[in-house]
Amino acid sequence: MARWSSCALVVLGLAVVSGASVSAQAAPAQPAAAPTSVDTGLAALYARLEQALVAGEPSQILASTSAAATNGDRLSAFAQSQAFARAVRAVIRERDRAPLEEAAEGTAYRMLLEVFVEYEGGRAAARTWSIDATRTPADGVWRLSDAEALSSADGLNRLALNPNRQFRVRDLAVRAEDLQLTFPSGVAYVASTQDGETAMVVIGDGAMQFTPTPAMERTQLRIFSGETELRVPIGAAFLRYHPVDRDDHISGTLTEEPVSASNLRKAQAIFDEEIGKSFGIELADLSRERWSLIPPVGDFLTEVRTKGRFGTLTYVRSGGEAEDISLFQRARRRNVAVYTSAQRLKTRGSREFSEDDEADYDVSHYSIGATIDPDRQQIEGRTEMRLTVRATAVGTLTIKLAESLNVYGVAAEGMGRLLALRVRGQNSVLVNLPRTIVRGTTISLTITYGGRLPGASADREAVAVLQDVAYQEEFAHSAEPRLLYSNRSYWYPQAPVTDYATGVLRLTVPDKRACVASGTPASGNPVRVSSTRGPLLRYVFLVNQPARYFSTVISRLDQAGDAEVKGSSPVTVAVQANPRQRGNGRRKVAEAAAILDVYGDVLGDFPYPSLTLALVDDPLPGGHSPAYFALVNQPLPATKFTWANDPVAFDGYPQFFLAHEIAHQFWGGAVGWESYHEQWISEGFAQYFALLYAERSLDADRVTDIRRKLRTTATSYADQGPIWLGYRLGHLQEDGRVFRALLYNKSALVLHMLRRWVGDDGFFRGLRALYAQSRYTKIGTRHVQRAFETESGLDLTRFFEGWIRTADTPRLRASFEASSGGSVSVRIDQLGPVMDVPVTVSVIYASGAADDHLVKLSQGSTFVQLPASGPVRGVELNRDEQALIVVERGPAPRTRNGDPMSSSKSVPQLKRSN
Numbered sequence: 001m002a003r004w005s006s007c008a009l010v011v012l013g014l015a016v017v018s019g020a021s022v023s024a025q026a027a028p029a030q031p032a033a034a035p036t037s038v039d040t041g042l043a044a045l046y047a048r049l050e051q052a053l054v055a056g057e058p059s060q061i062l063a064s065t066s067a068a069a070t071n072g073d074r075l076s077a078f079a080q081s082q083a084f085a086r087a088v089r090a091v092i093r094e095r096d097r098a099p100l101e102e103a104a105e106g107t108a109y110r111m112l113l114e115v116f117v118e119y120e121g122g123r124a125a126a127r128t129w130s131i132d133a134t135r136t137p138a139d140g141v142w143r144l145s146d147a148e149a150l151s152s153a154d155g156l157n158r159l160a161l162n163p164n165r166q167f168r169v170r171d172l173a174v175r176a177e178d179l180q181l182t183f184p185s186g187v188a189y190v191a192s193t194q195d196g197e198t199a200m201v202v203i204g205d206g207a208m209q210f211t212p213t214p215a216m217e218r219t220q221l222r223i224f225s226g227e228t229e230l231r232v233p234i235g236a237a238f239l240r241y242h243p244v245d246r247d248d249h250i251s252g253t254l255t256e257e258p259v260s261a262s263n264l265r266k267a268q269a270i271f272d273e274e275i276g277k278s279f280g281i282e283l284a285d286l287s288r289e290r291w292s293l294i295p296p297v298g299d300f301l302t303e304v305r306t307k308g309r310f311g312t313l314t315y316v317r318s319g320g321e322a323e324d325i326s327l328f329q330r331a332r333r334r335n336v337a338v339y340t341s342a343q344r345l346k347t348r349g350s351r352e353f354s355e356d357d358e359a360d361y362d363v364s365h366y367s368i369g370a371t372i373d374p375d376r377q378q379i380e381g382r383t384e385m386r387l388t389v390r391a392t393a394v395g396t397l398t399i400k401l402a403e404s405l406n407v408y409g410v411a412a413e414g415m416g417r418l419l420a421l422r423v424r425g426q427n428s429v430l431v432n433l434p435r436t437i438v439r440g441t442t443i444s445l446t447i448t449y450g451g452r453l454p455g456a457s458a459d460r461e462a463v464a465v466l467q468d469v470a471y472q473e474e475f476a477h478s479a480e481p482r483l484l485y486s487n488r489s490y491w492y493p494q495a496p497v498t499d500y501a502t503g504v505l506r507l508t509v510p511d512k513r514a515c516v517a518s519g520t521p522a523s524g525n526p527v528r529v530s531s532t533r534g535p536l537l538r539y540v541f542l543v544n545q546p547a548r549y550f551s552t553v554i555s556r557l558d559q560a561g562d563a564e565v566k567g568s569s570p571v572t573v574a575v576q577a578n579p580r581q582r583g584n585g586r587r588k589v590a591e592a593a594a595i596l597d598v599y600g601d602v603l604g605d606f607p608y609p610s611l612t613l614a615l616v617d618d619p620l621p622g623g624h625s626p627a628y629f630a631l632v633n634q635p636l637p638a639t640k641f642t643w644a645n646d647p648v649a650f651d652g653y654p655q656f657f658l659a660h661e662i663a664h665q666f667w668g669g670a671v672g673w674e675s676y677h678e679q680w681i682s683e684g685f686a687q688y689f690a691l692l693y694a695e696r697s698l699d700a701d702r703v704t705d706i707r708r709k710l711r712t713t714a715t716s717y718a719d720q721g722p723i724w725l726g727y728r729l730g731h732l733q734e735d736g737r738v739f740r741a742l743l744y745n746k747s748a749l750v751l752h753m754l755r756r757w758v759g760d761d762g763f764f765r766g767l768r769a770l771y772a773q774s775r776y777t778k779i780g781t782r783h784v785q786r787a788f789e790t791e792s793g794l795d796l797t798r799f800f801e802g803w804i805r806t807a808d809t810p811r812l813r814a815s816f817e818a819s820s821g822g823s824v825s826v827r828i829d830q831l832g833p834v835m836d837v838p839v840t841v842s843v844i845y846a847s848g849a850a851d852d853h854l855v856k857l858s859q860g861s862t863f864v865q866l867p868a869s870g871p872v873r874g875v876e877l878n879r880d881e882q883a884l885i886v887v888e889r890g891p892a893p894r895t896r897n898g899d900p901m902s903s904s905k906s907v908p909q910l911k912r913s914n
């Protein structure tokens with residue numbers, strides 16, 4: 001879900017608008033304060049430097065250096081590298097300032113500056129400098145004592161279509177991997193830089209053909225367009241490419257002809273609308289004009305104006321993304337296709353990738369102190385993060401922090417105060433290190449910050465929200481208010497990708513509110529403290545076992561009970577409840593303890609030594625389960641929402657949500673997933689553990705009912721895509737039920753079939769081994785496969801490929817022949833794709849009694865001889881609902897199930913449980 005904010009290239013502080021980015025906003029205004037004499041003195045220095053840049057004279061930059069500077073060579077190299085001829089305008093803006101420690105107060109500072117220089121011919125450069133300036137005592141003038149260029153984007157261009165050249169096109173073809181645009185005839189205009197042509201607008205009646213190679217992407221294209229390949233008429237296209245790639249993408253005849261004013265007007269309108277959406281740079285107060293970058297070599301983008309319902313479609317090839325091909329519909333923010341190119345597959349060797357692959361550093365410990373005012377949605381914090389560099393060498397660190405929060409200061413142990421810069425339009429802060437640090441170096445950063453940060457409480461993390469407004473209204477009217485800060489809130493400075501770390505959270509909240517957070521509550525929690533705003537409560541939470549991210553919820557909560565779950569590593573369970581839920585609370589303590597007991601028995605471990613359940617009012621059931629705590633929604637009796645038809649509404653299993661959320665302590669919590677494709681390892685395993693708890697706590701018929709619901713929902717949504725699509729299941733349809741039916745339910749049944757395929761013994765040993773090997777790390781499907789292969793001795797390649805990476809469902813038909821001598825010959829045909837599937841075959845006797853047999857199918861036709869103890873009336877497949885199959889109604893065998901459950905589109909969405 002994070003794709004929309006992904007950005008391959010960040011020039012210190014400036015967000016580059018990548019192909020998939022949709023919006024950016026100006027940097028928050030600097031807090032206004034009366035200028036001091038230091039401000040005035042530095043402003044004069046910047047003005048002199050701006051003049052020197054316009055003059056293009058290194059000597060003029062050097063004229064502003066301090067006579068006392070001891071690093072003349074460095075300064076001279078800096079001046080040589082920054083001054084260029086033909087500059088017409090220069091703008092310098094100070095972004096951060098810190099006093100130099102060795103100097104007397106008010107006489108020396110280090111600054112982070114953003115610098116913009118415009119040159120003749122519509123070119124420009126954006127740079128980031130770190131400079132040291134000192135005030136010369138004799139004349140009071142500020143001069144440079146050191147300077148370094150940290151980054152530069154030199155290739156900015158003010159692009160425009162050449163209005164004097166119009167081309168008649170014949171049989172123009174535009175090609176990129178899996179994409180072809182053809183224009184039998186039309187007109188084209190181009191935009192060039194001094195390096196060559198980089199943009200084109202083509203107008204004419206043409207056609208677009210997009211045929212994604214991966215089968216999985218074709219399932220999504222079918223949902224989007226009705227066909228597994230897209231062939232649509234188009235009226236125009238806007239293209240961006242690096243000049244050296246031009247001929248790789250564009251072929252055909254272009255003949256220059258006289259310019260037609262009306263065509264030029266049309267082309268310019270298209271250009272003006274599309275140029276700013278990609279390869280741009282957000283310069284805010286450095287320049288109000290629109291500047292573009294030349295796409296990196298190998299990158300390609302086209303905005304295709306289709307005729308009809310799809311509107312404009314954007315195809316991007318972006319080398320900066322792990323999955324470097326995408327097709328999306330900007331207007332509706334939908335990713336139609338996202339996958340790895342053939343070329344990238346060759347170099348990487350696998351479709352799988354980890355979001356950690358590109359991480360510059362790894363955080364091992366967080367110490368978070370924050371005062372949170374839930375009514376004003378205000379947070380003031382100070383966080384220390386201990387991190388170790390993973391990249392070969394880094395000079396800047398990117399830290400995630402909600403964009404609405406101001407950074408007051410960043411300091412590092414042994415380095416003093418560091419300069420920091422906000423990336424515009426993103427939840428990112430760039431921290432400039434005073435020197436490059438190399439792989440293996442560990443440093444501690446302390447960040448102070450604060451501001452307004454709305455919670456995620458009445459918000460949905462789910463992709464689709466059909467009745468958002470109605471839900472919000474009902475929430476506001478009936479539920480106890482709560483403020484939730486969790487994994488997408490960026491409420492504390494953190495690594496760009498989720499990252500297992502230990503921590504200490506010291507959270508201060510108003511009196512009469514309670515705070516539940518990741519971590520074991522310290523004894524004596526909370527401590528009453530007084531402040532100018534009245535009495536406050538301070539809570540301390542210890543995260544001694546690594547967690548993927550930390551969360552907190554603040555609401556009116558009362559302690560409703562607690563219990564101890566014994567095991568090799570005991571767990572303390574405590575329940576905190578909104579006032580209306582207090583009665584529920586006592587019962588939930590016992591249920592939670594029973595659930596944990598079963599999970600601990602299956603895995604032989606508890607990943608976290610305490611679990612706090614927060615029972616909160618909500619119009620809909622659901623929950624959220626960060627490490628050490630679970631938020632469990634308690635539906636309000638008067639809710640106007642019904643969820644009976646939802647894939648995760650299980651009649652006769654009221655503990656389902658609790659069991660699912662608690663399982664996330666193990667799966668999704670202690671065992672993480674390495675990319676969006678692998679989310680089934682969180683949701684599917686949590687769902688299967690809820691099924692394991694049902695097996696041990698409910699009678700057999702009710703368990704069969706639950707499995708039936710899993711099967712019917714999973715088969716009825718099966719054609720919406722394979723499990724490996726992760727969040728993209730239901731994304732195009734904006735239907736969260738698809739996600740729950742497949743990522744939750746199908747995944748759970750796939751694990752159940754895996755258990756039947758390898759046997760209970762191999763399965764439970766595999767499960768334990770997988771958990772033990774993966775605790776506090778992020779994994780992918782291959783790790784799951786390997787663990788079960790090792791414990792079972794079976795090759796499970798086809799099993800995982802078929803069930804996780806394809807959208808196929810076996811269609812089975814059985815026929816039989818009763819033979820003499822007390823047996824029956826059964827033939828089972830896989831009418832659809834042949835998969836590895838274990839299925840129960842029941843011999844039904846004339847008396848109505850039945851014998852069940854497990855048969856493992858891996859061929860198109862399977863013949864088995866089953867014992868029969870009496871006259872046989874028929875055979876039945878999947879009577880116990882343990883296989884994800886569709887039984888075809890053949891003429892011979894009698895079947896009971898097989899019809900995919902029909903789904904009504906008018907059912908409101910269920911809150912996604914996470």
Ligand SMILES: [Zn+2]
Pocket residue numbers: 660664682683686913914
């Ligand atoms: Zn979940």
